[in-house]
Amino acid sequence: MAVLGHMENQGSSIITALGAGSGIDFIQLASDLSEASFEPRRANLENRNTALEAQISSATLLRSSLNNLARALGDRVRNGDLSPQPSLGNSAIADVTTTVGIAPQGNYSLEVSQLAQSQTLASQSYGAGTDLVGEGTLNIRFGTVDGTSFTEDTEQDGLAIEVTADDTLASIAAKISTGSDGKLFAYVAQGSSGAQLVIKGEDGAQNGFVLEPVSTGSLPSGTPGNLDYLNWNPASDSGELRQAAQDAVFNLDTVEFTSASNTVTGLPEGIGLTLNETNVGAPATLSFNANDGAITAVMTDFVAALNDVVLLLNEEASGLGSTLGNDSGARGLRADLSSLASEIVMPGAEDGEPSTLGDLGLSITREGTFQLDTERLDATLASSPDGAAAMFTAGAFGVFATIDGLARENTLFSDPGSLGGSITRYEAQIDRNEERLSRVADNQESLRNRLTRSFIAAQSNVTQSQSTLSFLQQQIDAFNSSN
Known part of the structure; x- marks a missing residue:
């Protein structure tokens, strides 16, 4: 540049x-x-x-x-x-939703005979949540509990929770909650009878479960401190089962439906339900205006x-x-x-x-x-x-x-x-x-x-011409002066 x-x-x-x-x-x-x-x-x-x-x-x-x-x-x-907009004759029975893009018409009858619920177990009593539970493996299988029988759901993976000699009732509760990927929630309840391990599953009949511990501890079998003290199945239940897992059951226009959850989708005309109460023998009218x-x-x-x-x-x-x-x-x-x-x-x-x-x-x-x-x-x-x-x-x-x-x-x-x-x-x-x-x-x-x-x-060119002209002018001037 x-x-x-x-x-x-x-x-x-x-x-x-x-x-x-x-x-x-x-x-x-x-x-x-x-x-x-x-x-x-x-x-x-x-x-x-x-x-x-x-x-x-x-x-x-x-x-x-x-x-x-x-x-x-x-x-x-x-x-x-x-x-x-949905209108339910007895609004306490359920909350009703509709699917965008679908306009339900007419009237329906809704009768809820059973709500979905989860299995709840409360273990036999310990002195405190800090008590040791014994070493071994706590196996948990999922399936359907029906009276004194249990039918495993082979589609669900069971759990095998490793329990060390240092694990307490509180620490094993934490292992159950974190190791089950949300399928179970466990905590220690310190009540009038002492400390009890409470385990709750997911809603739905197929989400029941049994506890099958394999103990490697030295304490006598069936006593606190031996892991098999937490054993539970419906045939040996002695009051630990506080709530059984079950499906929701309801009739829509007299047609029976079941659901593992109280939140139900996929019903005719894009209707969705969140079941809240039962109304056996008193069907509620569902209409859309x-x-x-x-x-x-x-x-x-x-x-x-x-x-x-x-x-x-x-x-x-x-x-x-x-x-x-x-x-x-x-x-x-x-x-x-x-x-x-x-x-x-x-x-x-x-x-x-x-x-x-x-x-x-x-x-x-x-x-x-x-x-x-x-x-x-x-x-x-x-x-x-x-x-x-x-x-x-x-x-x-x-x-x-x-x-x-x-x-x-x-x-x-x-x-x-x-x-x-x-x-x-x-x-x-x-x-x-x-x-x-x-x-x-x-x-x-x-x-x-x-x-x-x-x-x-x-x-x-102009400059050259001017130079030539100047030279000639000088010559002329010189000639004139000489004469």
């Missing part, structure tokens, strides 16, 4: 010397002429890029507004409050959000003078919005059931804005509450699917007729213009160099 700078200074000195007081800066003149030659084209490209960037910004705003509308509506649908208030509220918000999109569309794409006045993506969005109220969103709806957004009260004014026809919405909710609720699911059809599809179709970067396609097109034009600006800069620099060389050569 230092060499280049030296050459430029040298060229300037040469021109200044050759200029011989002419007052002309040929370096600046060459730069000014080359810049003036290319300024119109460069300014046109830069102005075009500024306009394209504004178009990208406007299309991005519209694209974001559509995606935000679809996202917000999806959140409301997935929240579940727009689906039919449309949440009219929530549907009206979401339609009100939906119309307001649509009008925000329309307002933005009018600001950015109304007429040829606007940023997106001649944009195909903006025109496509306007066309889609104009037919939105009449679009069928529930193609499988039966005659008389709501199938369009217009059936939910959506209408469009002459000015192209949206409004909510509350009378039509109320009539739909009154005549077909289940059909209206079914339109607010996360399935393949419905209000959300329609708006989500509208957003996707109008924002795809790969579709030249969408807002996303417009953004892609404008960005490509900017890239091409940047390449042209680069070529303009190269051509301008090439012209400046040519002009500089030309001016140096021309000035050199």
Whole structure:
């Protein structure tokens, strides 16, 4: 760079010397002429890029507004409050949930005859939790306890807990809890009868268990301090079993179901239950009712959000003078919005059931804005509450699917007729213009160099002519003086 700078200074000195007081800066003149030659084209490209960037910004705003509308509506649908709400005649029996995307209908009877519970054992008594339990291995197997019999569940891995000579009642409780990977929980209860090891399993009939210690200690068998003092099976039970493991049993519409847990899923129509109490002989009625208030509220918000999109569309794409006045993506969005109220969103709806957004009260004014026809919405909710609720699911059809599809179709970067396609097109034009600006800069620099060389050569010729003219003038002056 230092060499280049030296050459430029040298060229300037040469021109200044050759200029011989002419007052002309040929370096600046060459730069000014080359810049003036290319300024119109460069300014046109830069102005075009500024306009394209504004178009990208406007299309991005519209694209974001559509995606935000679809996202917000999806959140409301997935929240579940727009689906039919469950109502249980005896609410103390169970808590009821529904699956997003499924709208249960009709009434069901629910009768709970048995709750799921876990097996609980309380060992024979020790003096204190610090008492030694004896050395050996405490084996635990899982399965079903039925009266005095035990049937092992071979699908469940048993436990083999190593017990050292230093283990106490408290330390073996900790080993059981940590070694069972959550299947068992053990602790020491210091009650009026002394210290007892309490062990609790998981809910469900197959989660019962037996204790089968193998002692290597020296104390007499069957006494505290010998590990076999913790032995337990249903045939030898003498009061250690405080609660038997069992499944939940209930009837839904007189059909019997069993569950290892009181939290039950996978029932018909996406119904879920958390069983709390039994109601043998007194079935409770489970019904599902449309949440009219929530549907009206979401339609009100939906119309307001649509009008925000329309307002933005009018600001950015109304007429040829606007940023997106001649944009195909903006025109496509306007066309889609104009037919939105009449679009069928529930193609499988039966005659008389709501199938369009217009059936939910959506209408469009002459000015192209949206409004909510509350009378039509109320009539739909009154005549077909289940059909209206079914339109607010996360399935393949419905209000959300329609708006989500509208957003996707109008924002795809790969579709030249969408807002996303417009953004892609404008960005490509900017890239091409940047390449042209680069070529303009190269051509301008090439012209400046040519002009500089030309001016140096021309000035050199002028200087030589001036020198010759000066010599001749001297000769003439000398001749005149001699005469």
